[in-house]
Amino acid sequence: MLKKIGLLSSVAVMAFAFNSASLNINDKDIELSGRLDVGQFNYNVQPNTVFIGARYLNGNQSHSSFASNSNGYYEVSFLMLKKVPNTALKLGLGVKLNYTQANLAGGTRDFTSLPLGINANYRLPVNFYVPWFLDGSVYYAPEVLSMSDANSFFAYRIHLDAEVIQNGYVQLGYRSINTNYKVNSVTYNENYNHSFYAGFRFQF
Numbered sequence: 001m002l003k004k005i006g007l008l009s010s011v012a013v014m015a016f017a018f019n020s021a022s023l024n025i026n027d028k029d030i031e032l033s034g035r036l037d038v039g040q041f042n043y044n045v046q047p048n049t050v051f052i053g054a055r056y057l058n059g060n061q062s063h064s065s066f067a068s069n070s071n072g073y074y075e076v077s078f079l080m081l082k083k084v085p086n087t088a089l090k091l092g093l094g095v096k097l098n099y100t101q102a103n104l105a106g107g108t109r110d111f112t113s114l115p116l117g118i119n120a121n122y123r124l125p126v127n128f129y130v131p132w133f134l135d136g137s138v139y140y141a142p143e144v145l146s147m148s149d150a151n152s153f154f155a156y157r158i159h160l161d162a163e164v165i166q167n168g169y170v171q172l173g174y175r176s177i178n179t180n181y182k183v184n185s186v187t188y189n190e191n192y193n194h195s196f197y198a199g200f201r202f203q204f
Contacts, residue, residue, distance in 0.1 A: 024171060024199030028060035031197065035079075053077040057177075059193035066190060071101040073177065073192055079119060092119035096139060098153070100192060105183040110148035113179075115141035115155065133161040133169075143182075151182035167203040172196075 019040060024031040033055040039047035057073040081092035093116075100111045117139030124132040141153035159173025174196050181188040 020201060020203045022171070022199060022201040024173070024197040026063075026195055026197045028062050029058060029193060029195055029197065031055065031057045031199070049081055051077075051079045051081065053079065057193060059177075059195075063193050063195040064191060066102060066192075073100045074098065081119065081121075088123035088125065090119075090121040092121075093117075094119055094137075094139070100179060102179070102181060102188075102190060102192075104149075104181055104188055104190075105186065109181055109183060111150045111153075111179045111181060112147040113141035113150045113153040114145040114147075115139040115153045116145070117155075131163045133163070135159050135161060149181050149183055151180045151187050152178075153180065154178040161201065169201040171199045171201055173198075 019035065019037045021034045022032070024033075033053065035051045035053040037047060038050040038052060039045040053076065055073075055075040055077070057075075059073060061067070075096055075098040077094055077096040079092050079094035081090050083090050096115050096117070098111075098113055098115070102109050102111065117137055119135075119137040121133060121135045124134055126132055136156070136158040138156045139153070140155075141150075143152055146152055155175070155177040157173060157175035159171050161169040161171050163169050176194040177192040179190055179192045181190060
C-alpha cells in the first residue's frame, strides 16, 4: 500500500510540470501518461534528451491472462534519448519503476519491478499529408530487479503517430505487459495486458 501511495504521489506532483500528455483507449482499457522534458528546467541539460515520465493503465481482464483483473498498473520512468546523426532516428535508454497487484494463490499479491529498456523513434520518409512517426520500446526486469511477489517483467509496445496538427498527434499501437509472479516457490507467468489501442498525444 505504501508503494502504491508513493507512486500516486509522484504522478500527482509531476502532472503539473508535464510537457507532453497522452490518452489511449480501446473498448476495455484506458491509459494515461505524461512526460517531463528535464531540459526545459535545467540549462545544463539539452532539451529533448532527458525525460521523466509517469503512466497509469486500467487494464481489463478480457485483455489479460488473469481470471479477474481490477487492479491498475502504475509506472514512473527515466529516459535518455539522442538523435542518431544524419538520420531521422532517435534512440534511448531507460529505466522504470512499476507497481500493480494480482489475485493469485488465494490472496492479493504485490508486483514491483525495476525494468531496463530501449526506446526508438523514427520519422518515416513519407509525406502523406502529415508527418508520420514509428515509435517502439522493449523493457525487461529479471528476478534480481523484481521485488515483492514479482519474479520477472517483460513489456513491449509499438505505435504509429501522425502529427495531424502542430504538436498534436493521433496514435495507433499495440502493447504487451507481462507481470510474472513467484509465490511459495511457484511461478505464475501472467500477462497484465495485451491489446491494440488508439489515442492522442499533445506536446506543450
